[in-house]
Amino acid sequence: MFGEGILQGLYETAKNFFGSYVEKDRLVTVQFPEERRDLPEATRQFPFLLYDGNDPEAGLRCVSCQICEKECPPQCIHIEKSKDKKPDFVGKPQFYPAVFNIDVSTCMSCQICVEVCPFDAIRMDNEFELSTSNRFAGLLYTKRELAKSNDYYRKIHPTEAAECDERRDKEAEAAKAKAAAAAVAAAKAAQAAEQQTPPAASTPAASASSAANGAAPKPAEQPAEKKPVTQ
Amino acid sequence: MTALPAPTADQIWVWIKAWLVIHTPAPFQALVSIVCIVAAIIVVFASLFALTVLLERKGLGRIQNRYGPNRVGPCGILQPIADAVKSLTKEDIVPRSADHVVHYLAPLVLVAASFLAYAVLPIGRNMTAVNLDAGVLFFFAIGAASELAVFMAGWSSRNKYSLLGAMRAIAQMVSYEVPLILSSIAVVMIAGTLSTSAIVHEQARTTHGIAHWYAFTPWGLAGFILFMIAATAVTNRSPFDLPEGESEIIAGYFIEYSGFKFALFFLAEYLEMFAVSGLGITLFLGGWSSPVSFLAWIPSWIWFFAKLLVLICCFIWVRGTLPRLRMDQLMNFAWKFMLPMTLFVILSAGIWRFLPVTVAGSAALGAVVRWLVCALVVLLPYGTLARTLESGRKIEKREYRFAD
Numbered sequence: 001m002f003g004e005g006i007l008q009g010l011y012e013t014a015k016n017f018f019g020s021y022v023e024k025d026r027l028v029t030v031q032f033p034e035e036r037r038d039l040p041e042a043t044r045q046f047p048f049l050l051y052d053g054n055d056p057e058a059g060l061r062c063v064s065c066q067i068c069e070k071e072c073p074p075q076c077i078h079i080e081k082s083k084d085k086k087p088d089f090v091g092k093p094q095f096y097p098a099v100f101n102i103d104v105s106t107c108m109s110c111q112i113c114v115e116v117c118p119f120d121a122i123r124m125d126n127e128f129e130l131s132t133s134n135r136f137a138g139l140l141y142t143k144r145e146l147a148k149s150n151d152y153y154r155k156i157h158p159t160e161a162a163e164c165d166e167r168r169d170k171e172a173e174a175a176k177a178k179a180a181a182a183a184v185a186a187a188k189a190a191q192a193a194e195q196q197t198p199p200a201a202s203t204p205a206a207s208a209s210s211a212a213n214g215a216a217p218k219p220a221e222q223p224a225e226k227k228p229v230t231q
Numbered sequence: 232m233t234a235l236p237a238p239t240a241d242q243i244w245v246w247i248k249a250w251l252v253i254h255t256p257a258p259f260q261a262l263v264s265i266v267c268i269v270a271a272i273i274v275v276f277a278s279l280f281a282l283t284v285l286l287e288r289k290g291l292g293r294i295q296n297r298y299g300p301n302r303v304g305p306c307g308i309l310q311p312i313a314d315a316v317k318s319l320t321k322e323d324i325v326p327r328s329a330d331h332v333v334h335y336l337a338p339l340v341l342v343a344a345s346f347l348a349y350a351v352l353p354i355g356r357n358m359t360a361v362n363l364d365a366g367v368l369f370f371f372a373i374g375a376a377s378e379l380a381v382f383m384a385g386w387s388s389r390n391k392y393s394l395l396g397a398m399r400a401i402a403q404m405v406s407y408e409v410p411l412i413l414s415s416i417a418v419v420m421i422a423g424t425l426s427t428s429a430i431v432h433e434q435a436r437t438t439h440g441i442a443h444w445y446a447f448t449p450w451g452l453a454g455f456i457l458f459m460i461a462a463t464a465v466t467n468r469s470p471f472d473l474p475e476g477e478s479e480i481i482a483g484y485f486i487e488y489s490g491f492k493f494a495l496f497f498l499a500e501y502l503e504m505f506a507v508s509g510l511g512i513t514l515f516l517g518g519w520s521s522p523v524s525f526l527a528w529i530p531s532w533i534w535f536f537a538k539l540l541v542l543i544c545c546f547i548w549v550r551g552t553l554p555r556l557r558m559d560q561l562m563n564f565a566w567k568f569m570l571p572m573t574l575f576v577i578l579s580a581g582i583w584r585f586l587p588v589t590v591a592g593s594a595a596l597g598a599v600v601r602w603l604v605c606a607l608v609v610l611l612p613y614g615t616l617a618r619t620l621e622s623g624r625k626i627e628k629r630e631y632r633f634a635d
Contacts, residue, residue, distance in 0.1 A: 002617050006553065013294045013552040020293045029298055 041157055044124035046104060047113050049146045052089055056147035061121035063094040068113035068122055076106035077113060088119075089168065090175035100143040104130055120164050126156050236357070241530040244271070245357050268360045272349045279539075280501045281311035287547045294551035318494035326389060326487050333387035338488065338495035341380035345502035347373045352509040353428045355519045355532030366427035367419060370510055371412055374465065377503060378404045381474070381484050384496070388487035396483025399558065400467060400474035406565040407464035407471070411507075413573035414458040417580035418445055418514040427510075431518030440524040444517040449606035450579035453613075455515035457573050459542070462507040464565070467500060468546060470553035473561060508542040509535075568616055572609075579608040 020026045030037050051059035064081045080099035088094045113122050125148070132138030154161040235253065238246040248267045255263045285300070285308065292299025300307035325334055350373075351366035353359040363369050378401055385397020422430045436443045445451030464471035475483040485496040512518055516538050519531035556564070583605045590597040 002614070009552045010548060013548060016296055017290065017293045017548075017551075020296050026296045027298060028296065031298075031301075 039126050039156075041159060043126040043128075043156075044111055045109055045128045046107055046125050046130065046141075047102060047111075047122050047146070048125040048148045049100060049143065050121055050123055050150055050153055051147050052150055054149070056144070056149075058086065059149075060096055060143075060147060061089070061119050062097050062100060063088065063119055063121070064097040064100075065095075065119070067116050067118070071112050071116045073110060073112060074106045074108050076103040076108075077101070078103075090172050091179070097143060100146060102141050102146060103139060104141055105135075105139045120168060123153055123157070123160075241356055241532075243530070244355065244532065272360065273346065276346075276349065276502060276505055277498070279505060279536075280498055281315070283501055283505075283543055284314065284497075285311050286543065287550070290544070290547040291551045294548070315494070318491055321490035321493075323490040323492060324487075328389045329487060330387035330389070333383050334487070335492075337380050337384035337387060338485075338492045338499070340383065341377055341499040342495050342502070344373055344376040344380060345499045345506060347376075348503070348506040349509070351427050352506065353431050353513060353518050354509070354535045355530070358519070358532060359428045362426065362428050365425045367415060367425045367430075367510075367514075370427075370506075371408070371415075374503070374507070375408070377499070380499075384488070385484035388484075390487050392480040392482070393484050393486045396474045396476070396480050396486065399476075399480075400484055402558075403467070403471060403473060403561060403565075404465055406562060407461045407569070410457055410565065410569035410573045411461035411465055413570070414454040414461065414576055415510070415514050417450055417454045417573075417577050420577065420580055421445065421584055427513050427518075431513055431520060434517040435520035437524045442517050442520050442522050442524070444515065444520070444522060446515040446517075448583060449602055449609055450576050450583055451515055453572070453579070453609040454576045455511065457569060457576060458511050458515065459508075459545075461569060462504075462511060463546065463549065464561070466504045466507055468504060469550040470555050471561060472555060473558060476555060478555075504546060505539060505543070508539055508546070511542065512538045563620075567620060571612060571616060575609055575612045579605045582608055 016026070050061050051057075052061065053059040064079055066079050066081070069075075069077045069079045078099065078101040079097050082096045082098040085093035086096050109124070111124055114124055130139075150161070150165070154165070235249050236242045236245050248264065248271075251267055252260050252264050288310065289299035289307070300310040303309040303313045325331060348370055350361045351359065351363050351369050359366075381400045381404070382397045385393045385395075385400070388394075418430060419425055422433045424430060424433075434442060434444050441447070446455045463469075467474050473483075475485075480486070485493060488496060512535065519535040521527045521529060521534055583601060586597075586601045586604060588594065588597050588601075590600050
């Protein structure tokens with residue numbers, strides 16, 4: 001009524017003013033380029049392609065199934081399938097992307113590509129400083145820029161990566177067990193066959209040559225019995 | 232102008248100017264004298280503007296528990312330079328349908344009017360640019376010219392927001408100039424002069440080592456507070472920044488200005504603030520005089536600028552504290568509270584003038600009686616006004632006729 005509210009307000013602001021010089025926790029601003037806050041694990045900015053091992057070309061998980069390309073709402077993914085195949089983590093020969101481009105300027109970070117990928121090949125990165133001086137080529141990320149190792153994935157999204165690794169390990173073991181069983185069965189069959197025709201395809205070298213011959217009607221099954229040796 | 236004053240710290244600037252004038256040929260002496268004064272005023276107050284902008288941004292930041300600008304230079308002290316470069320290099324856009332001449336003139340008139348006000352401010356002993364006999368009157372007359380410039384800007388831009396802002400500005404400035412002038416009338420009455428230097432000389436006298444500042448009297452203190460409130464409104468500063476009201480009318484009357492013209496508006500606003508604070512200092516805080524005689528060795532111009540900086544900090548503090556008023560609140564405050572209060576301040580000053588200095592032969596008793604009577608003349612209406620204005624206010628749920 002007599003203006004005591006104004007005085008109270010002035011007291012409050014004076015307290016803030018002097019307090020900000022004394023109590024450091026009053027100043028909540030993070031001085032960004034110098035100081036950085038740890039990003040939350042669920043941060044997502046832009047997709048990247050995962051690869052196993054050390055070679056981004058050989059270990060790339062993407063099999064070029066193009067589901068993400070079709071599902072991408074802003075259609076920022078461009079994939080060109082390879083003509084040949086390379087073995088995946090369980091040893092199956094798969095296509096791989098000859099070209100895999102994502103346009104940063106169009107991507108809306110919706111994560112749909114990650115959700116639809118049946119091969120755990122695409123994941124969301126937490127890198128957010130994506131500015132570039134070239135607004136056309138600089139914003140189009142190619143396979144080489146997109147490929148990042150599984151170790152990196154483990155670092156940025158530990159929980160998710162652990163879950164993914166576990167699932168893939170199981171898958172690989174199952175594949176190995178299946179291959180072992182198949183190998184045993186094949187060996188038996190081979191023994192049985194040996195009695196009839198001695199030169200049979202029981203060595204890995206022979207099997208590789210048979211896979212390389214390529215145009216087999218069932219390419220998914222044939223190498224699966226013999227490849228576990230390389231895994 | 233022939234005799235050099237003593238080159239003491241107090242008179243150093245006066246001495247420098249006199250020295251320069253003496254060493255120029257006679258036909259150019261008047262010109263050199265004018266250029267010296269004008270250049271000094273422009274340079275000093277423009278740098279004070281830069282300093283204030285930085286202080287304001289830093290201070291507001293700290294009030295809101297932020298750092299404020301800290302990128303340009305150490306602790307951001309070079310921020311004003313960066314701002315100046317930015318505003319100088321920006322494109323100057325004039326709306327196609329604007330009145331080009333008036334649009335161009337408005338910021339110039341505003342800055343010129345703001346600078347002219349410094350002509351009568353005594354910023355130190357013997358440091359009044361023009362010692363007019365009617366200095367206070369001149370100051371208010373020049374202050375009124377800035378209203379013209381504001382309306383020129385608002386009208387010529389041909390934009391509804393700028394016109395609204397200009398209309399608000401005129402309504403506000405005219406309303407608040409009444410209490411501003413009335414509260415200074417009390418000082419003019421007591422001092423018996425309109426000359427700013429004479430008013431300061433009057434306050435520089437001391438008894439028992441304490442200066443006769445008018446702010447040390449009950450009517451003077453009340454008058455000073457009212458003067459500063461009115462000054463805040465006249466210079467369109469928060470919480471009276473309705474003419475600029477960012478949330479309603481974007482930037483008000485200078486919405487169509489960009490680049491350096493915008494910077495000129497900004498400059499003029501701050502210059503007005505310094506000028507009116509300077510007048511407040513001159514009228515109530517003893518101008519360049521020191522409050523106690525043992526501090527009189529500090530040069531007079533340092534006293535003036537120290538007081539000015541304190542007032543600027545208060546302006547920033549108030550800006551960081553109070554939210555913007557509504558238009559009706561603003562008008563009610565001006566006419567229902569400020570105007571009656573300034574009239575009572577004038578009454579109190581009159582009583583102060585005519586009450587005897589000694590009562591029953593005792594000066595102390597006389598002073599006490601004088602103080603009590605004059606304080607009551609101000610405080611009683613204050614209490615009554617506060618109560619009555621409050622009682623008439625109904626706080627109820629607001630009915631929205633056009634929303635929902």
